[in-house]
Amino acid sequence: MALGLRLDLRQTQSLVLTPQLQQAIRLLQLSNHELIGTLRSETEENPFLEIAETAASPKQAPAPVAQPSARPERDNAGDWDQPRPPRALDQQLHGPRRDPDAAGQGSFEARLSELPSLRDELRRQIGMLTADPGLRRLAFDLCDWVDDEGYLREPDALIAERTHAGIERVAAARALLQRCEPTGIGGRDLAECLALQLAERDRLDPAMRRLLDNLPLLARADWPALQRLCGVDRDDLEEMVAELKALDPRPGHAFASEPQVTLLPDIVVYRTGPDAWRIELNPEALPRLVVHGDYHAELTRSGLDLRQREFVNERYQNATWLARAL
Known part of the structure; x- marks a missing residue:
């Protein structure tokens, strides 16, 4: 049996879990309330991110104030x-x-x-x-x-x-x-x-x-x-x-009644046929991110040094990617 060296060229495809992909998978596992908490942490670290006001948080009705109400006099006859x-x-x-x-x-x-x-x-x-x-x-x-x-x-x-x-x-x-x-x-x-x-x-x-x-x-x-x-x-x-x-x-x-707390569902189920159902995420319960591109453009034109420019670009790219991931 002869031994020898041989050089082969082979092309393969594989999925690489980049940091962004790992973060996307982690976001999928979070509930709406956990997702909001994660996004709040991101907005504290990223100056280009802001959470828009949505209906995702629980709505608590104001405590009623009991007041005597005068009943209008009505004609008893007729x-x-x-x-x-x-x-x-x-x-x-x-x-x-x-x-x-x-x-x-x-x-x-x-x-x-x-x-x-x-x-x-x-x-x-x-x-x-x-x-x-x-x-x-x-x-x-x-x-x-x-x-x-x-x-x-x-x-x-x-x-x-x-x-x-x-x-x-x-x-x-x-x-x-x-x-x-x-x-x-x-x-x-x-x-x-x-x-x-x-x-x-x-x-x-x-x-x-x-x-x-x-x-x-x-x-x-x-x-x-x-x-x-x-x-x-x-x-x-x-x-x-x-x-x-x-x-x-x-x-x-x-007397004052107890305040009512309303929670929005994470998903909405629709019946599309006798034995068919469609499940969708509730858009009203999902948080919405705002990326401040004008702020990034203003900082880019302000004459930053190399280290500052790298930091700004990295944060802006992370902000835009996170907004797309949602």
Whole structure:
């Protein structure tokens, strides 16, 4: 076997992981919030980079300031003869919903002061209404079940199952909660909420109770049926309805609600067919970089030395590459 030397020319292709490519791969693995943090670090080191204002960061609604709202006086007669949609009953009785976030309400000092939340105020009142520690703790737990409108809509049986308490004990805790102010807190539905307020005014007579039991008929403006069920004439029925209109269907709105935090999704999924879906990055959630090319041109014309020019060109190239990578 003969041994010898030979020179061959061979052409091959291979992928070289340059620093820029490595950084691009690392950026793909980051979530939106992690990506924003990385870009902020880059903008601190690179004078040619700036993060444009986008909707990527969480939006926190301003804490509402509770203000008493005066309900406009409306004519009680005439428009009640027309039937309404079933869900229009609340607006018939009490007008549109009060917007606690409405601009222009309250003084500057009122906006600076932090109002107590509904649940904090309920716990404060419950602590003064009973000396039974067990009942107090159970009533404190019920405060977490109260929604922002002041309703405790879950039935006692479900609450007893979740809290591992007897149903009689839950009923006693609900009754304690319903003694709190504003009156109407802890009602299961609109009828019970209004009944609590009427009972405080000593106006929950049998006719009014039958009216509350038939609120769907009031939503349909079925006056003959209501007069027959309540045992009153038309004038008395209109007076009863006027009393309902003076009540508050959402007593929980008298307190500050917890601020809402809205997060934008990283991806958006579209259905394009019976069994086809398209997944896209949410453009509103992606950060956007601004590269200041005019600043680079100005520095280039300013007579920099070799070392400074190399630094400026390197930073500008990194900025333009990072903007393309996004």
